[in-house]
Amino acid sequence: MSDVVFPAAAELLAGLAEYVAIPSDSRSASPQTMRAAADWLAARLSWAAGRVEETDGFPVVRAEWLGAPGAPTVLVYGHYDVQPTGDLAEWRTPPFELVVDGEVVRGRGVTDDKGPVLLVLEMARAVLAQRGTLPVNVKFLIEGEEEIGSPHLPAHVRAHAAELAADLVISADGAMWRPGEPSIAIASKGLVGLDVVVTGAAEDLHSGRYGGTVANPVHALASILAGLHTPDGRVAVPGFYDGVDELSPQRRAEIDAVRFDEEGYRASLGVPELFGEAGYGTLHRLWERPTLEVNGLTAGGKYTVIPHRAVGHVSCRLVGRQDPDRVAAAVAAHVAALAPPGVRVEVRVDEGRVPAYRIEPGHPAVTAAREALAEVYPGQEVLLAVIAGTLPATTLFESALGARTLFFSFATADEKHHAPNEFLRIRRLGEGMRAWAALWDRLASWTPATCIPDGAAR
Ligand SMILES: [Zn+2]
Structure with a gap:
Protein backbone atom coordinates (compact mmCIF):
# COMPACT_ATOMS: atom_id res chain seq x y z
CA MET A 1 0.00 0.00 0.00
CA SER A 2 3.04 2.23 -0.38
CA ASP A 3 1.36 3.89 -3.37
CA VAL A 4 -1.16 5.73 -1.21
CA VAL A 5 -0.38 8.58 1.16
CA PHE A 6 -2.81 8.53 4.06
CA PRO A 7 -3.97 11.63 5.89
CA ALA A 8 -1.75 12.67 8.76
CA ALA A 9 -2.90 11.98 12.30
CA ALA A 10 -3.53 15.70 12.85
CA GLU A 11 -6.01 15.72 10.00
CA LEU A 12 -7.87 12.72 11.37
CA LEU A 13 -7.86 14.21 14.86
CA ALA A 14 -9.45 17.40 13.57
CA GLY A 15 -12.33 15.32 12.22
CA LEU A 16 -12.47 13.18 15.33
CA ALA A 17 -12.69 16.31 17.47
CA GLU A 18 -15.87 17.38 15.67
CA TYR A 19 -17.30 13.90 15.91
CA VAL A 20 -16.51 13.43 19.62
CA ALA A 21 -18.07 16.82 20.36
CA ILE A 22 -21.47 15.39 19.42
CA PRO A 23 -22.54 13.67 22.67
CA SER A 24 -24.26 10.68 21.04
CA ASP A 25 -24.92 8.73 24.22
CA SER A 26 -27.67 6.36 23.13
CA ARG A 27 -28.96 6.00 26.67
CA SER A 28 -29.70 9.65 27.30
CA ALA A 29 -29.11 11.85 24.23
CA SER A 30 -32.03 13.48 22.44
CA PRO A 31 -33.08 12.17 19.02
CA GLN A 32 -31.74 15.46 17.60
CA THR A 33 -28.29 14.83 19.04
CA MET A 34 -28.21 11.27 17.75
CA ARG A 35 -29.35 12.52 14.38
CA ALA A 36 -26.58 15.13 14.37
CA ALA A 37 -23.97 12.41 14.89
CA ALA A 38 -25.48 10.33 12.09
CA ASP A 39 -25.61 13.36 9.77
CA TRP A 40 -22.00 14.17 10.53
CA LEU A 41 -20.91 10.67 9.62
CA ALA A 42 -23.07 10.49 6.50
CA ALA A 43 -21.45 13.70 5.27
CA ARG A 44 -17.99 12.12 5.66
CA LEU A 45 -19.27 9.29 3.45
CA SER A 46 -20.50 11.53 0.65
CA TRP A 47 -18.07 9.81 -1.74
CA ALA A 48 -20.08 6.60 -1.17
CA ALA A 49 -23.58 8.11 -1.26
CA GLY A 50 -23.58 8.30 2.53
CA ARG A 51 -27.03 8.85 3.99
CA VAL A 52 -29.06 8.51 7.15
CA GLU A 53 -31.80 5.89 7.13
CA GLU A 54 -34.57 5.63 9.66
CA THR A 55 -35.20 2.66 11.94
CA ASP A 56 -37.76 2.35 14.71
CA GLY A 57 -35.07 3.76 17.00
CA PHE A 58 -32.04 5.90 16.31
CA PRO A 59 -31.18 5.98 12.60
CA VAL A 60 -28.40 4.08 10.87
CA VAL A 61 -25.82 5.53 8.51
CA ARG A 62 -25.60 3.68 5.22
CA ALA A 63 -23.30 4.07 2.24
CA GLU A 64 -21.89 2.05 -0.60
CA TRP A 65 -19.27 2.23 -3.30
CA LEU A 66 -19.72 -0.56 -5.84
CA GLY A 67 -17.23 0.33 -8.51
CA ALA A 68 -15.17 -2.86 -8.50
CA PRO A 69 -17.20 -5.34 -10.55
CA GLY A 70 -16.13 -8.93 -9.99
CA ALA A 71 -14.31 -8.11 -6.78
CA PRO A 72 -15.72 -9.21 -3.40
CA THR A 73 -18.05 -6.95 -1.46
CA VAL A 74 -17.35 -6.11 2.16
CA LEU A 75 -19.79 -4.59 4.62
CA VAL A 76 -18.11 -2.34 7.17
CA TYR A 77 -19.91 -2.31 10.50
CA GLY A 78 -19.49 0.08 13.40
CA HIS A 79 -21.50 2.37 15.64
CA TYR A 80 -21.77 6.11 16.20
CA ASP A 81 -23.37 5.93 19.63
CA VAL A 82 -21.34 6.01 22.83
CA GLN A 83 -21.74 4.95 26.44
CA PRO A 84 -22.90 7.39 29.12
CA THR A 85 -20.14 9.40 30.75
CA GLY A 86 -20.77 8.02 34.22
CA ASP A 87 -19.59 10.18 37.07
CA LEU A 88 -18.25 13.41 35.53
CA ALA A 89 -16.07 13.97 38.59
CA GLU A 90 -14.00 10.97 37.55
CA TRP A 91 -13.11 12.49 34.17
CA ARG A 92 -9.80 14.30 34.06
CA THR A 93 -10.77 16.04 30.79
CA PRO A 94 -14.25 17.00 29.52
CA PRO A 95 -15.76 13.84 28.00
CA PHE A 96 -17.09 15.45 24.84
CA GLU A 97 -13.96 17.39 24.03
CA LEU A 98 -11.11 15.69 22.18
CA VAL A 99 -7.98 16.28 24.20
CA VAL A 100 -4.54 15.29 22.96
CA ASP A 101 -2.51 13.99 25.87
CA GLY A 102 0.95 12.89 24.78
CA GLU A 103 0.60 9.73 22.70
CA VAL A 104 -3.14 9.35 23.26
CA VAL A 105 -6.33 11.29 22.70
CA ARG A 106 -9.06 11.35 25.28
CA GLY A 107 -12.81 11.70 25.00
CA ARG A 108 -15.95 9.63 25.14
CA GLY A 109 -16.15 7.39 22.08
CA VAL A 110 -12.58 7.93 20.81
CA THR A 111 -11.84 4.21 20.97
CA ASP A 112 -15.39 2.83 21.09
CA ASP A 113 -16.11 3.33 18.28
CA LYS A 114 -15.67 6.77 16.71
CA GLY A 115 -11.91 6.66 16.07
CA PRO A 116 -11.83 3.10 14.69
CA VAL A 117 -14.72 3.89 12.30
CA LEU A 118 -13.40 7.26 11.18
CA LEU A 119 -10.03 5.83 10.19
CA VAL A 120 -11.72 3.42 7.76
CA LEU A 121 -13.64 6.24 6.10
CA GLU A 122 -10.55 8.38 5.75
CA MET A 123 -8.46 5.47 4.48
CA ALA A 124 -11.04 4.66 1.80
CA ARG A 125 -11.35 8.29 0.79
CA ALA A 126 -7.58 8.58 0.40
CA VAL A 127 -7.30 5.38 -1.65
CA LEU A 128 -10.17 6.41 -3.90
CA ALA A 129 -8.79 9.90 -4.42
CA GLN A 130 -5.30 8.71 -5.28
CA ARG A 131 -5.99 5.50 -7.18
CA GLY A 132 -9.35 6.42 -8.60
CA THR A 133 -10.72 3.11 -7.40
CA LEU A 134 -11.00 0.79 -4.41
CA PRO A 135 -9.85 -2.84 -4.48
CA VAL A 136 -13.18 -4.20 -3.24
CA ASN A 137 -16.79 -3.13 -3.28
CA VAL A 138 -17.66 -1.52 0.02
CA LYS A 139 -20.87 -0.99 1.95
CA PHE A 140 -21.17 0.76 5.29
CA LEU A 141 -23.63 0.16 8.08
CA ILE A 142 -22.96 2.33 11.12
CA GLU A 143 -25.64 2.05 13.77
CA GLY A 144 -26.64 4.28 16.66
CA GLU A 145 -27.80 1.75 19.24
CA GLU A 146 -24.92 -0.65 19.79
CA GLU A 147 -24.36 0.45 23.35
CA ILE A 148 -27.99 -0.31 24.24
CA GLY A 149 -28.02 -3.76 22.67
CA SER A 150 -28.91 -2.88 19.06
CA PRO A 151 -32.68 -3.26 19.59
CA HIS A 152 -33.68 -1.98 16.14
CA LEU A 153 -30.78 -3.24 14.06
CA PRO A 154 -32.19 -6.71 13.31
CA ALA A 155 -35.36 -5.34 11.72
CA HIS A 156 -33.36 -2.93 9.57
CA VAL A 157 -30.87 -5.56 8.43
CA ARG A 158 -33.59 -8.09 7.63
CA ALA A 159 -35.68 -5.54 5.74
CA HIS A 160 -32.65 -4.44 3.70
CA ALA A 161 -30.84 -7.76 3.45
CA ALA A 162 -30.57 -7.60 -0.35
CA GLU A 163 -29.03 -4.10 -0.29
CA LEU A 164 -26.65 -5.05 2.52
CA ALA A 165 -25.59 -8.36 0.97
CA ALA A 166 -21.84 -8.86 1.24
CA ASP A 167 -19.25 -11.60 1.04
CA LEU A 168 -17.82 -10.58 4.38
CA VAL A 169 -18.64 -8.23 7.23
CA ILE A 170 -15.69 -6.39 8.72
CA SER A 171 -16.34 -4.93 12.13
CA ALA A 172 -14.52 -1.74 13.05
CA ASP A 173 -15.90 -2.35 16.52
CA GLY A 174 -14.01 -4.62 18.88
CA ALA A 175 -10.48 -4.22 20.14
CA MET A 176 -6.98 -5.54 19.97
CA TRP A 177 -6.13 -7.45 23.07
CA ARG A 178 -2.97 -5.62 24.14
CA PRO A 179 -1.09 -2.50 23.07
CA GLY A 180 2.25 -4.21 22.49
CA GLU A 181 1.38 -6.62 19.72
CA PRO A 182 -1.11 -6.96 16.88
CA SER A 183 -4.01 -9.34 17.39
CA ILE A 184 -7.19 -10.46 15.69
CA ALA A 185 -10.22 -11.55 17.64
CA ILE A 186 -11.60 -14.74 16.16
CA ALA A 187 -14.47 -15.11 18.61
CA SER A 188 -16.72 -13.22 20.94
CA LYS A 189 -18.66 -14.54 23.88
CA ASP A 245 -16.35 -28.23 23.76
CA GLU A 246 -13.42 -29.26 25.88
CA LEU A 247 -10.31 -27.33 24.87
CA SER A 248 -8.50 -29.23 22.14
CA PRO A 249 -4.85 -30.02 22.89
CA GLN A 250 -3.98 -27.79 19.93
CA ARG A 251 -5.92 -24.78 21.23
CA ARG A 252 -4.51 -25.34 24.70
CA ALA A 253 -1.02 -25.34 23.25
CA GLU A 254 -1.75 -22.21 21.22
CA ILE A 255 -2.96 -20.35 24.27
CA ASP A 256 -0.15 -21.64 26.44
CA ALA A 257 2.30 -20.25 23.89
CA VAL A 258 0.93 -16.71 24.32
CA ARG A 259 3.32 -14.50 26.24
CA PHE A 260 1.22 -13.47 29.22
CA ASP A 261 2.42 -11.84 32.41
CA GLU A 262 0.04 -13.38 34.89
CA GLU A 263 1.54 -11.56 37.86
CA GLY A 264 1.38 -8.23 36.02
CA TYR A 265 -2.23 -8.93 35.16
CA ARG A 266 -3.00 -9.72 38.80
CA ALA A 267 -1.24 -6.59 40.00
CA SER A 268 -2.96 -4.39 37.40
CA LEU A 269 -6.33 -5.55 38.70
CA GLY A 270 -5.40 -5.00 42.33
CA VAL A 271 -6.57 -8.43 43.46
CA PRO A 272 -4.66 -10.46 46.05
CA GLU A 273 -4.87 -13.57 43.90
CA LEU A 274 -6.40 -14.64 40.57
CA PHE A 275 -9.28 -17.09 40.77
CA GLY A 276 -11.42 -19.09 38.38
CA GLU A 277 -12.64 -22.48 37.27
CA ALA A 278 -10.33 -25.25 38.41
CA GLY A 279 -8.37 -27.08 35.75
CA TYR A 280 -7.86 -24.04 33.51
CA GLY A 281 -5.31 -21.27 33.28
CA THR A 282 -6.25 -17.61 33.30
CA LEU A 283 -6.27 -17.24 29.50
CA HIS A 284 -8.15 -20.51 29.02
CA ARG A 285 -10.85 -19.17 31.31
CA LEU A 286 -10.86 -15.73 29.75
CA TRP A 287 -11.10 -16.88 26.14
CA GLU A 288 -12.54 -20.36 26.02
CA ARG A 289 -14.66 -20.99 29.09
CA ASP A 350 -33.48 -10.33 30.19
CA GLU A 351 -34.36 -9.61 26.58
CA GLY A 352 -31.50 -9.61 24.12
CA ARG A 353 -29.95 -13.06 24.49
CA VAL A 354 -26.89 -13.49 22.29
CA PRO A 355 -25.09 -16.71 21.39
CA ALA A 356 -21.31 -16.89 21.11
CA TYR A 357 -19.64 -16.21 17.78
CA ARG A 358 -16.53 -17.62 16.14
CA ILE A 359 -14.88 -17.32 12.74
CA GLU A 360 -12.65 -20.20 11.68
CA PRO A 361 -8.97 -19.35 12.26
CA GLY A 362 -8.27 -20.63 8.74
CA HIS A 363 -10.99 -18.51 7.08
CA PRO A 364 -9.56 -16.55 4.12
CA ALA A 365 -10.53 -13.28 5.78
CA VAL A 366 -8.55 -14.17 8.91
CA THR A 367 -5.57 -15.12 6.77
CA ALA A 368 -5.83 -11.82 4.88
CA ALA A 369 -6.12 -9.91 8.13
CA ARG A 370 -3.05 -11.63 9.58
CA GLU A 371 -1.06 -10.76 6.47
CA ALA A 372 -2.27 -7.16 6.57
CA LEU A 373 -1.24 -6.81 10.19
CA ALA A 374 2.12 -8.44 9.49
CA GLU A 375 2.71 -5.76 6.86
CA VAL A 376 1.98 -2.94 9.30
CA TYR A 377 3.70 -4.57 12.29
CA PRO A 378 6.69 -6.29 10.67
CA GLY A 379 8.40 -8.96 12.70
CA GLN A 380 5.63 -9.18 15.27
CA GLU A 381 3.59 -12.27 15.88
CA VAL A 382 -0.13 -11.76 15.14
CA LEU A 383 -2.13 -13.23 18.01
CA LEU A 384 -5.49 -14.90 17.51
CA ALA A 385 -7.41 -13.73 20.55
CA VAL A 386 -10.99 -13.74 21.74
CA ILE A 387 -13.20 -10.80 22.61
CA ALA A 388 -14.45 -11.92 25.99
CA GLY A 389 -17.25 -9.39 25.52
CA THR A 390 -20.29 -9.71 23.28
CA LEU A 391 -21.02 -8.28 19.82
CA PRO A 392 -24.65 -9.08 19.02
CA ALA A 393 -24.44 -7.92 15.41
CA THR A 394 -22.23 -10.87 14.42
CA THR A 395 -24.94 -13.46 14.83
CA LEU A 396 -27.40 -11.13 13.13
CA PHE A 397 -25.17 -10.81 10.04
CA GLU A 398 -24.72 -14.54 9.99
CA SER A 399 -28.44 -15.26 10.04
CA ALA A 400 -29.75 -12.34 7.95
CA LEU A 401 -26.96 -11.98 5.38
CA GLY A 402 -25.23 -15.35 5.55
CA ALA A 403 -21.96 -13.48 6.02
CA ARG A 404 -19.14 -14.09 8.47
CA THR A 405 -17.78 -11.22 10.49
CA LEU A 406 -14.11 -10.38 10.78
CA PHE A 407 -13.19 -8.17 13.76
CA PHE A 408 -10.65 -5.62 12.60
CA SER A 409 -10.57 -2.86 15.14
CA PHE A 410 -7.73 -0.56 16.05
CA ALA A 411 -9.01 0.10 19.50
CA THR A 412 -7.08 -1.63 22.27
CA ALA A 413 -8.84 -3.41 25.10
CA ASP A 414 -7.18 -1.32 27.83
CA GLU A 415 -8.41 2.03 26.49
CA LYS A 416 -11.12 2.41 29.12
CA HIS A 417 -14.07 1.48 26.95
CA HIS A 418 -17.30 2.46 28.71
CA ALA A 419 -15.35 4.02 31.61
CA PRO A 420 -14.30 7.55 32.49
CA ASN A 421 -11.15 8.85 30.72
CA GLU A 422 -11.65 6.75 27.60
CA PHE A 423 -8.64 7.14 25.31
CA LEU A 424 -7.17 6.02 22.00
CA ARG A 425 -3.52 5.63 21.04
CA ILE A 426 -2.90 8.15 18.26
CA ARG A 427 -0.52 5.81 16.43
CA ARG A 428 -3.39 3.37 15.93
CA LEU A 429 -5.01 5.80 13.49
CA GLY A 430 -2.15 5.56 11.03
CA GLU A 431 -1.59 1.86 11.68
CA GLY A 432 -5.29 1.23 11.20
CA MET A 433 -5.51 3.05 7.87
CA ARG A 434 -2.52 1.16 6.50
CA ALA A 435 -3.80 -2.17 7.76
CA TRP A 436 -7.36 -1.72 6.45
CA ALA A 437 -5.97 -0.78 3.04
CA ALA A 438 -3.66 -3.80 3.06
CA LEU A 439 -6.58 -6.00 4.07
CA TRP A 440 -8.80 -4.76 1.25
CA ASP A 441 -5.97 -5.24 -1.24
CA ARG A 442 -5.66 -8.85 -0.14
CA LEU A 443 -9.38 -9.50 -0.18
CA ALA A 444 -9.51 -8.21 -3.77
CA SER A 445 -7.48 -11.11 -5.04
CA TRP A 446 -10.13 -13.63 -4.11
CA THR A 447 -13.12 -14.37 -6.19
CA PRO A 448 -16.20 -13.78 -4.07
CA ALA A 449 -16.89 -17.51 -4.03
CA THR A 450 -13.89 -18.10 -1.79
CA CYS A 451 -15.30 -15.57 0.63
CA ILE A 452 -18.57 -17.43 0.99
CA PRO A 453 -19.04 -17.58 4.71
CA ASP A 454 -19.84 -21.22 5.38
CA GLY A 455 -16.28 -22.23 4.67
CA ALA A 456 -17.53 -24.77 2.14
CA ALA A 457 -15.47 -23.17 -0.57
CA ARG A 458 -12.29 -24.00 1.25
ZN1 LIG B 1 -18.26 -0.60 20.52
Missing part, protein backbone atom coordinates in the same frame (compact mmCIF):
# COMPACT_ATOMS: atom_id res chain seq x y z
CA GLY A 190 -22.44 -14.77 24.03
CA LEU A 191 -24.51 -13.24 26.77
CA VAL A 192 -27.64 -13.94 28.72
CA GLY A 193 -28.67 -11.99 31.79
CA LEU A 194 -31.30 -12.63 34.42
CA ASP A 195 -32.58 -11.45 37.77
CA VAL A 196 -33.21 -13.74 40.73
CA VAL A 197 -36.07 -12.15 42.62
CA VAL A 198 -36.70 -13.34 46.17
CA THR A 199 -39.82 -12.02 47.90
CA GLY A 200 -40.87 -12.40 51.51
CA ALA A 201 -43.39 -10.21 53.34
CA ALA A 202 -45.63 -7.64 51.67
CA GLU A 203 -43.38 -4.86 52.95
CA ASP A 204 -40.14 -4.36 54.89
CA LEU A 205 -40.46 -5.54 58.50
CA HIS A 206 -38.90 -4.15 61.70
CA SER A 207 -36.05 -6.54 62.38
CA GLY A 208 -36.69 -6.50 66.15
CA ARG A 209 -40.41 -6.88 66.21
CA TYR A 210 -40.49 -9.53 63.48
CA GLY A 211 -36.96 -10.93 63.51
CA GLY A 212 -36.83 -14.67 63.99
CA THR A 213 -40.38 -15.23 62.81
CA VAL A 214 -40.01 -15.04 59.02
CA ALA A 215 -37.44 -16.03 56.42
CA ASN A 216 -35.20 -13.15 55.34
CA PRO A 217 -35.13 -12.73 51.52
CA VAL A 218 -31.52 -11.48 51.65
CA HIS A 219 -30.40 -14.62 53.46
CA ALA A 220 -32.36 -16.74 50.98
CA LEU A 221 -30.84 -14.91 48.01
CA ALA A 222 -27.34 -15.25 49.45
CA SER A 223 -27.73 -18.99 49.84
CA ILE A 224 -29.13 -19.34 46.31
CA LEU A 225 -26.31 -17.29 44.79
CA ALA A 226 -23.74 -19.23 46.79
CA GLY A 227 -25.11 -22.40 45.22
CA LEU A 228 -24.46 -21.26 41.66
CA HIS A 229 -20.77 -22.24 41.83
CA THR A 230 -18.82 -25.04 43.40
CA PRO A 231 -16.02 -23.98 45.74
CA ASP A 232 -13.45 -24.64 43.01
CA GLY A 233 -15.04 -22.07 40.72
CA ARG A 234 -17.05 -24.29 38.42
CA VAL A 235 -20.61 -23.29 37.58
CA ALA A 236 -22.81 -25.71 39.52
CA VAL A 237 -25.88 -25.39 37.29
CA PRO A 238 -26.68 -28.78 35.73
CA GLY A 239 -26.62 -28.47 31.93
CA PHE A 240 -24.77 -25.14 31.98
CA TYR A 241 -21.80 -26.55 30.08
CA ASP A 242 -23.90 -28.22 27.36
CA GLY A 243 -22.51 -27.14 23.99
CA VAL A 244 -19.10 -26.24 25.41
CA PRO A 290 -18.17 -19.75 29.84
CA THR A 291 -18.79 -17.88 33.06
CA LEU A 292 -21.62 -16.96 35.39
CA GLU A 293 -21.18 -13.79 37.39
CA VAL A 294 -23.32 -12.06 39.99
CA ASN A 295 -23.24 -8.43 38.88
CA GLY A 296 -25.09 -6.86 41.75
CA LEU A 297 -27.59 -7.14 44.56
CA THR A 298 -30.54 -4.91 45.25
CA ALA A 299 -31.94 -5.29 48.76
CA GLY A 300 -32.44 -3.40 51.98
CA GLY A 301 -29.68 -1.17 53.25
CA LYS A 302 -28.04 -0.10 56.47
CA TYR A 303 -31.17 0.12 58.56
CA THR A 304 -32.82 -2.38 60.86
CA VAL A 305 -35.38 -4.10 58.70
CA ILE A 306 -35.99 -7.49 57.20
CA PRO A 307 -36.24 -6.43 53.54
CA HIS A 308 -39.32 -7.74 51.82
CA ARG A 309 -37.44 -8.31 48.59
CA ALA A 310 -33.93 -9.12 47.42
CA VAL A 311 -32.82 -9.19 43.79
CA GLY A 312 -29.63 -10.71 42.43
CA HIS A 313 -28.50 -9.55 38.98
CA VAL A 314 -26.73 -12.36 37.16
CA SER A 315 -25.12 -12.63 33.73
CA CYS A 316 -23.59 -15.53 31.85
CA ARG A 317 -20.95 -15.18 29.14
CA LEU A 318 -21.27 -18.03 26.70
CA VAL A 319 -18.97 -19.92 24.36
CA GLY A 320 -19.24 -22.61 21.69
CA ARG A 321 -22.74 -23.86 21.00
CA GLN A 322 -24.27 -22.88 24.32
CA ASP A 323 -27.88 -21.87 23.70
CA PRO A 324 -28.75 -18.70 25.65
CA ASP A 325 -32.37 -19.79 26.17
CA ARG A 326 -31.36 -23.19 27.45
CA VAL A 327 -28.72 -21.71 29.72
CA ALA A 328 -31.30 -19.33 31.18
CA ALA A 329 -33.75 -22.21 31.67
CA ALA A 330 -31.05 -24.32 33.33
CA VAL A 331 -30.15 -21.50 35.73
CA ALA A 332 -33.84 -20.94 36.52
CA ALA A 333 -34.33 -24.65 37.28
CA HIS A 334 -31.25 -24.72 39.50
CA VAL A 335 -32.38 -21.58 41.33
CA ALA A 336 -35.80 -23.15 41.91
CA ALA A 337 -34.12 -26.25 43.33
CA LEU A 338 -32.02 -24.10 45.67
CA ALA A 339 -34.93 -21.97 46.91
CA PRO A 340 -35.18 -22.22 50.69
CA PRO A 341 -38.54 -22.34 52.51
CA GLY A 342 -40.41 -19.22 53.58
CA VAL A 343 -39.88 -17.07 50.46
CA ARG A 344 -41.08 -16.90 46.87
CA VAL A 345 -38.34 -17.12 44.25
CA GLU A 346 -38.70 -16.06 40.65
CA VAL A 347 -36.22 -15.78 37.77
CA ARG A 348 -36.70 -13.04 35.15
CA VAL A 349 -34.62 -13.48 32.01
